[in-house]
Amino acid sequence: MSITLTGPILVTGATGKQGGSVVRALLQARYPVRAMTRDPHSAAAQALTAQGVEVVKGDFNDPASLDAALAGADGVFSMQMGSHPGDPDTEVVTGKALVEAAHRAGVRVVVHTSVARAGDQHNFVGWDEGRWEPLYWDNKAAVIDMVKDAGFPYRVILKPSMIMENLVPPMVENMWPSLREHGRFETAVEADAGIDWISAKDIGAFAAAAFADPERFHGHEIDLAADTFTLPEVAAKISEATGKPVSAITLSKEESLAKPYGELGHQHETWNNVEGYKVDLDAVRSWGIPLTTLDQFIERNREKFVIG
Numbered sequence: 001m002s003i004t005l006t007g008p009i010l011v012t013g014a015t016g017k018q019g020g021s022v023v024r025a026l027l028q029a030r031y032p033v034r035a036m037t038r039d040p041h042s043a044a045a046q047a048l049t050a051q052g053v054e055v056v057k058g059d060f061n062d063p064a065s066l067d068a069a070l071a072g073a074d075g076v077f078s079m080q081m082g083s084h085p086g087d088p089d090t091e092v093v094t095g096k097a098l099v100e101a102a103h104r105a106g107v108r109v110v111v112h113t114s115v116a117r118a119g120d121q122h123n124f125v126g127w128d129e130g131r132w133e134p135l136y137w138d139n140k141a142a143v144i145d146m147v148k149d150a151g152f153p154y155r156v157i158l159k160p161s162m163i164m165e166n167l168v169p170p171m172v173e174n175m176w177p178s179l180r181e182h183g184r185f186e187t188a189v190e191a192d193a194g195i196d197w198i199s200a201k202d203i204g205a206f207a208a209a210a211f212a213d214p215e216r217f218h219g220h221e222i223d224l225a226a227d228t229f230t231l232p233e234v235a236a237k238i239s240e241a242t243g244k245p246v247s248a249i250t251l252s253k254e255e256s257l258a259k260p261y262g263e264l265g266h267q268h269e270t271w272n273n274v275e276g277y278k279v280d281l282d283a284v285r286s287w288g289i290p291l292t293t294l295d296q297f298i299e300r301n302r303e304k305f306v307i308g
Helices: 017-028 043-050 063-070 090-104 134-149 178-182 200-212 231-242 253-257 262-274 281-285 294-300
Strands: 009-011 033-037 054-057 075-078 109-113 154-160 184-187 195-198 221-224 227-229 247-250
Touching: 009 017, 017 033, 017 200, 033 043, 033 063, 043 054, 054 063, 063 090, 075 090, 090 134, 109 134, 109 200, 134 154, 154 200, 178 184, 184 231, 195 200, 200 221, 221 281, 227 231, 231 247, 231 294, 253 262
Parallel strands: 009 033, 009 075, 033 054, 075 109, 109 154, 154 221, 184 247
Antiparallel strands: 195 227
């Protein structure tokens, strides 16, 4: 017997690219949406209110505020920021707080978003030798385990690959500032290393589908990608759409380490050469949810690209 959610769905990270896409998909499906924010009076929160979202004040470090935000909620979209040596604890602390509060509230459906390959890190080449930063992967896996072990009636883990929205502002400034400065990708990623890509819009579509049919999605960990392309291929697509020259170069190790993110950035980029997301595209398509191709994304957003 299928279930129907009647209470609101609480979306965390509702002002971000993933949470925002989930909000839009849920509103389109006519679900009551509730967004938790530290400042309900912020411009971003007010924009959500204008869309018909119930905005509530909440803080992951304040259990009482979490309980209030979750009161009567039937579903939760869970997401946390990734960990790094400068912030080793927040992801696990906030994930634990949200999972425990959702369990106290009797939430029936939890959709948690993580990243492709989280939980598989011990199979990475060189993992035992410390080749890759462990905090990012171990903390992602830890929160996934919390969600799986909490005993929710229905839960699904979404595991996106590289998000297409990283190609345009504001995210591109962190990911590839050289695109604006020099009109090219300057990374340690090899020219022949394929990268799996997914649009945030499609993450929202999968989340909305999981809330609509919890029984079908329950217990699954779903890697998400629509296309696989190298950075030179992506550069060529952006160039064709915008009419501006865009290229991709592979930095030497010394050049890569000299970048602002240093060793962490170098590890992240070379991980694509050695491991990568390895998403099974046919498995993603088998869910029957329309996917945004990279060509479609670039065409729809061609006015947003800022190219030096």
